[in-house]
Amino acid sequence: MRLGLAAALVIVLAGCGGGASRPRVTQTETPDATTPSHRCADAHGGTPIRFRTRDGIDLFGAVVGSGPIGAVLIHEYPRDSCGWWPYARYLANHGVHALLFDLRCFGASACPGRGHATDDVAAAVAELRRRGARRIALVGASMGGAIAVVAAARLRPAAVVDLSGERNTTGLTPGIDADASAAAPHVHAPALFAVARQDRYVSPADMRAIAHRLRSPTARVIVLPAAAGHGWDMLFGTVRQWSPLAATVARFIRHHAR
16 A cells, blocks of 8 residues: 655554554655645645644645534544545535644654644644634544544544544554553543454454443444445445445534534
8 A cells, every 4th residue: 555655764563553563654754745645635626734733843634615513534544634535525515624634744744753643633623623613523544543532532522433443553653642542531522433343453342442431421333344444445335325334424523513
């Protein structure tokens, strides 16, 4: 799978909490705004954006849609935010103001080798609020799902959606320190989890265990057939339509962020 990083990469093996091993990625220089991650906004009719974290890191992304109901989309590993584009447009067509962005050290965003992914999510939430969203959900896929849970413990979003998020991605990449299991007792937001059977990175039992630890009044776990895939792949149905999960996630966001 193409990493989507424009700079040179150094790859070594590291374990990923919840299942099979994945390559650990470090980046040696900062990409510029001509990388595919930044161009994909133009290709899909979105508005490219650039914003800064509290520790001074420039992040790149895009927004699509408008209105007070918002969603920050946190991407998979080792992909960048471009993988969210089809569903971002789906959300916008269903009344959700969506922001997708590259975490530090991915896509077009800077890579300082320090900081925390939660700071990136906080900056994205602030940027979406600046653009008119008032109630914002965090939606993450795979690694992004674990980050969504960890960020929800600090940011108190309107809702959190975790699609195949591992229990712990600590040490996977620079700036990614996401122990969803440890953060779960500090999450009070309504939460929706989805995972496919036989997922090689996270099991339904792992996902139920995280959901059980939440302090949320709503913690729903959806277990799909193995063929549904992993992360954002679970949102896609046939070539011509979305999976039922796509509509379920959109309804969940609208209900809790209205």
